[in-house]
Amino acid sequence: MQAVVLRAPRDLALEEVPDPRPGPYEVLCRVESIAICGTDIHILEGRHVGRWPPAFPFILGHEWAGTVVEVGPGAEVFGWQPGDRVAGTSHAGCGYCRMCRTGRYNLCERYGDARVHRQYGHTTQGCYAQYVVHSIKSVVRLPDALTFDEGAVLDPASIALWTAKRGQVNAGDTVAVLGPGPVGLLTAFCARALGAGRVIVVGGGERLAVAEALGFETVDRAQGASVDLVREATGGRGPDVAIDCAGTPEAIRQCVDMVRKGGRVVFTAVPHDEVAFPMQRIVLEELDLVGVRANRSTLEEVIPLVLDGRVPVGRLITHRFPLSRASEAIATFQERRDGALEVLMHPWAGGEGT
Ligand SMILES: [Zn+2]
Ligand SMILES: [Zn+2]
Structure with missing residues (x-):
């Protein structure tokens, strides 16, 4: 697949990398739309090296929407199947520690332990790519009434x-x-x-x-x-x-x-x-x-507010680029060019941005 890979601080390149594979209770998703987050820029600039990311090369990004293409063992128990439209969020707690068991999985005590914990685009490979693997803890179903672009902005919402x-x-x-x-x-x-x-x-x-x-x-x-x-x-x-x-x-x-x-x-x-x-x-x-650290379980809760217009995420989307022009998309976001707010990237699009 194609991915935008961070090879070192400030060194981004579009590369061909192996498709990720879903493990137990994970789904492999085709990424349709990605939103650039301020945190991506801080990671890109090397302001958190050692923690975010723990090592290079690294794929940034944690705000996205797409379609499930393959389910890992166990994911089907929870009703996941190929074709499901989803939106992603970054934290997947271990599920066993005291914080996770009291619902505060964004404060997981096993944070950063790659054996049991994920934070996509921070400690674990992210979504600036054509495919991404996510724990089923960190995807939600995207209603048909919402576009993939709106779905990509659900995590910040x-x-x-x-x-x-x-x-x-x-x-x-x-x-x-x-x-x-x-x-x-x-x-x-x-x-x-x-x-x-x-x-x-x-x-x-x-x-x-x-x-x-x-x-x-x-x-x-x-x-x-x-x-x-x-x-x-x-x-x-x-x-x-x-x-x-x-x-x-x-x-x-x-x-x-x-x-x-x-x-x-x-x-x-x-x-x-x-x-x-x-x-x-x-x-x-x-x-x-x-x-406030990211969110805990408010991804599902914000969806009805987006659906009925109380949180009109679409009105904040100002720019769209193909992923192949990620550097330009990032510069547009960072420099707030042309009133940039939410800047999106499309991994399967060719040619011009809009
Ligand atoms: Zn974010
Ligand atoms: Zn935990």
Whole structure:
């Protein structure tokens, strides 16, 4: 099969590699559509070498949709068969450790142990390829009403839903989302789906204009101190929930600074720097701070929200490329060319992107 192989940090090449084979409780899938994730870029740049990936050569990618072409032993017990349309997600926990058995498989205690654990595109070969093997723990059925392109964006949508759930967004809450990238915008939709009364997206540039066009209130960080502006927009009180989807030290600190007394702060972007926190405020104003690691079991839950339009993943898809032009697709995503949000790649397409 053809795959885009990372041979070393920043060294990507389209190569012919052997087709993967499904093992017990795995399915071999033909990949129809792939979404590029910010984490792919960090891995590509070598920011996590040794952990993600553990070794080279490596196939990136964990957001995809496609069709089952072969089922490994045992997968048929759970009803899987060739022809099933599926969407993938990255974590497949061991199933035996305390975290897995209490439903928190994204925190598997055997994380990275290739004998019993998978995180596709991170510790295990990913989906920038014509075929991928996945555990049946990390695929869900894709309804016929959703396209493969929409299916490829279900994984980030599921993370957005998990993010909003971790923030315990309640009906009528005011929620601030910092960072209007794909995950930020999806999180804004999910916060609204959970009943948020107001969703204020904080950011700048073209992406903030998209947030506004999608119907969210916006605060432009170029217009002054974001914390003051959000406080002002909430009658001086601050939002009930502040969610960081930017991952910068500034945005992370602003979330903690702007949230109301007793408010909840959620961190979903993976930060690369240490951030100093105002500990007296956190203690004396009883702030709840929570992290988010990918998702747990929200892939199935986000599908009905996508189907009925509450989480319109298709509206965030801006670019499509054949996989053979992966470098151009990645540059388009990374440099946010032409308003790029969700940039997709098609492994079986030839020729031009659209
Ligand atoms: Zn991702
Ligand atoms: Zn486990």
